[in-house]
Amino acid sequence: MRRNQSLQQVLNLIRKKSPIGQAEISRALGISLPMVMQGVRRLRDYGWIREAGKGQSTGGKPPVLLEFASDAYYSVGVELDPERILVVLMDGKGELSRQEAACLFTRGPVPTLERLRRLITQVLNKVSFDPGKLLGIGVAAPGWFDPVSQRLIHAPLFGWRDVDFLTPLGQWFQTHVCVGNHIRATACGEKIFGAAREAHTYLCVHLGWGIGGALVLADRLYTGESGSAGELGHSLAVPGGPLCNCGKRGCLEAVASEQAILRDAREKLADGQPSSLGKPGGGTVGELSLRKILTAAAQGDPLAKDLLENAQDRLGAAIADAINLLDPELVILDGSLVRNRFFPVGLRQAIDRHRLPLAGTKTRITLSQLGADAPAIGAAAMVMKQVLEEDFQGWQSGLSLEKQASQPASLARH
Numbered sequence: 001m002r003r004n005q006s007l008q009q010v011l012n013l014i015r016k017k018s019p020i021g022q023a024e025i026s027r028a029l030g031i032s033l034p035m036v037m038q039g040v041r042r043l044r045d046y047g048w049i050r051e052a053g054k055g056q057s058t059g060g061k062p063p064v065l066l067e068f069a070s071d072a073y074y075s076v077g078v079e080l081d082p083e084r085i086l087v088v089l090m091d092g093k094g095e096l097s098r099q100e101a102a103c104l105f106t107r108g109p110v111p112t113l114e115r116l117r118r119l120i121t122q123v124l125n126k127v128s129f130d131p132g133k134l135l136g137i138g139v140a141a142p143g144w145f146d147p148v149s150q151r152l153i154h155a156p157l158f159g160w161r162d163v164d165f166l167t168p169l170g171q172w173f174q175t176h177v178c179v180g181n182h183i184r185a186t187a188c189g190e191k192i193f194g195a196a197r198e199a200h201t202y203l204c205v206h207l208g209w210g211i212g213g214a215l216v217l218a219d220r221l222y223t224g225e226s227g228s229a230g231e232l233g234h235s236l237a238v239p240g241g242p243l244c245n246c247g248k249r250g251c252l253e254a255v256a257s258e259q260a261i262l263r264d265a266r267e268k269l270a271d272g273q274p275s276s277l278g279k280p281g282g283g284t285v286g287e288l289s290l291r292k293i294l295t296a297a298a299q300g301d302p303l304a305k306d307l308l309e310n311a312q313d314r315l316g317a318a319i320a321d322a323i324n325l326l327d328p329e330l331v332i333l334d335g336s337l338v339r340n341r342f343f344p345v346g347l348r349q350a351i352d353r354h355r356l357p358l359a360g361t362k363t364r365i366t367l368s369q370l371g372a373d374a375p376a377i378g379a380a381a382m383v384m385k386q387v388l389e390e391d392f393q394g395w396q397s398g399l400s401l402e403k404q405a406s407q408p409a410s411l412a413r414h
C-alpha cells in the first residue's frame with residue numbers, strides 16, 4: 001500500500017467517524033499502529049485534524065480521540081445554469097453562505113463572468129475566515145470541458161463555445177480554479193456531502209431539462225478515453241424519433257426530458273387531445289410547465305398521465321440498461337423530473353420492469369441528498385476532492401500529501 005494512499009484513508013476515516021482513536025483507525029484500515037501514528041502526526045501538522053478529548057480506557061491509558069477539523073479549509077462552488085448562477089461557500093461540513101442571481105448567458109460569457117465575480121466576492125465577504133484557508137473555486141456548468149485545457153468546449157443550452165473560466169477567475173481571486181460538467185460535479189458532491197458517502201461504485205443520473213449521467217467506479221470518476229463517458233441522455237431510445245440537441249434523432253433526451261415532455265404536451269393539445277391542461281387546439285398551451293403536468297396527472301388527467309408514463313418508461317429502460325451493464329452499488333437520481341412525489345414512484349417501477357431479474361439485485365436507487373443545489377455544492381466538493389483525496393480522474397491533478405509535507409495544503413495551492 002502506498003503511503004500517500006494510507007494517509008488519505010486515515011483522513012477519510014477520521015472525517016467520517018470523528019471522534020475516533022488511533023487504535024480504532026489501525027483496526028478499521030488494517031494499517032499498523034506506528035504508521036497510523038505517523039500519519040496522524042502529519043495530518044495534525046496540516047491542521048486537518050485535532051484532538052477531541054479522551055475515549056474509554058480498555059485497561060491502559062485512555063485513548064486520545066481525534067476529530068476532523070472542518071474549519072481547516074474552505075472552497076467556493078459555482079453552478080452556471082440557464083436559470084441562475086448559484087455561488088456557495090463551503091467548509092468541510094457544509095454550506096456557510098450563498099448568493100444567487102439570474103444568469104446572463106444570453107448576453108455571452110463576459111457579462112456572465114462579471115456577474116459571477118460580484119457574486120463570489122459577496123459570498124466571501126459574508127463570512128469571516130482566514131483567506132489562506134481558501135482551497136479554490138470550482139465551477140460546474142452543463143456542457144463539455146476539455147480535459148487538458150479545462151476550457152468549456154461547448155455548452156448547447158447556453159449557445160457558448162470555447163470559454164475560459166480558469167484564467168479570469170484565477171487572476172481576480174488569486175486562487176486555484178477547477179471546472180467540470182454539472183453532473184460530474186454532482187457525483188463528487190454526493191460523495192463528500194450526500195447520498196454516496198459510503199458508496200464506491202455509483203451512477204448519478206440527471207433527469208431535468210436535459211438528461212445526463214456520471215459514473216464513479218471504485219471511487220474514481222470514470223470519464224472514458226475521450227472524456228465523454230456517462231452520456232446517458234444521448235443513448236438511442238426511439239429510432240428515427242424527434243431531433244435531439246446533439247443533432248441525432250431519437251436520443252433519450254429528445255423523448256423523455258422535461259423539454260421533451262413539454263414539447264409533446266404542446267403538440268398533443270394542438271392536435272385537439274382533451275385535457276385539463278388547455279383547450280383543444282391551443283388555449284393556454286403556451287403557459288405549460290412541468291409542475292402543471294405533474295399536478296394534472298395526480299388529479300387523473302389522462303393526457304398528463306400518458307406523457308409522464310411514457311417518459312418514465314423510456315427513462316426506466318435506459319437506467320435499467322445501465323444497471324444491467326454496470327451492476328453498481330447505487331444509482332442517484334437528481335433533476336427537476338424527480339424533485340416531486342409523483343414521478344420517482346413510476347420511474348422506480350419502470351426500472352424494475354426493464355431490468356434483468358438477476359442483475360443489479362444489490363443496486364440501491366435513491367434520490368440526491370443535495371437537491372437543486374447539487375451542482376454548486378459538488379463544484380465546491382471538486383476542489384476539496386482534488387486537494388484531499390486525488391481519487392477522481394478527469395479533474396486536474398491535486399496536491400500530493402507526500403510532496404507537500406512541509407506546508408499546509410491550503411497554502412501550497414497559491
Ligand SMILES: [Zn+2]
Pocket residue numbers: 233234244245246247248251252253254
Ligand atoms: Zn442526443
